[in-house]
Amino acid sequence: EAGVAQSPRYKIIEKRQSVAFWCNPISGHATLYWYQQILGQGPKLLIQFQNNGVVDDSQLPKDRFSAERLKGVDSTLKIQPAKLEDSAVYLCASSFSRGVAGAGETQYFGPGTRLLVL
Amino acid sequence: GQNIDQPTEMTATEGAIVQINCTYQTSGFNGLFWYQQHAGEAPTFLSYNVLDGLEEKGRFSSFLSRSKGYSYLLLKELQMKDSASYLCAVRTNDYKLSFGAGTTVTVRA
16 A cells, blocks of 8 residues: 655755645545654644645644645645745645544654755 | 653663653543654654553553553664654544654664
């Protein structure tokens, strides 16, 4: 079974530029998550989708970050304009479906996109 | 928010045992996960506990005490490839995961 795919793997931009990340979840997984992981910290949830609807975006800095999952499969996360403090790894994860108890809700992570803002 | 604490670093010798503790404070507890993360790679799922007790999976075991807000991950017969960061994550009833900062384990020959 293919895992969560993300691209690009690395990105270097200057502050105030824009950047977009792409994620393709595991086939059949209804729930998709975007996390930000700053060096030396655990992942922090930015946004959670259930199919193509937003479940939780309370920690997404909406003045500069946006995300969409139009067809309920792939998702893109955009930063516009980027700031120095956005330098981090952006992880995408997916799980089978929300509301299913137990380990069936385990989140599986993609390899991440390493963003460096200069 | 959730308060999740785990040690920053631990060092052990190849073949030894290491125990990584995790304490948490949360409302609406709905499970505790352990993930392994090698440098520059994605977190990979190791274990899941929702009831009190010990879950064993090969060289790795995870323990949970809900009344104490405490879990540990036990790594036995350490191998060099076990050098990684180990993340404790608490799930709440809204199915959100909150992660600790991770414990970097270094295995020495």
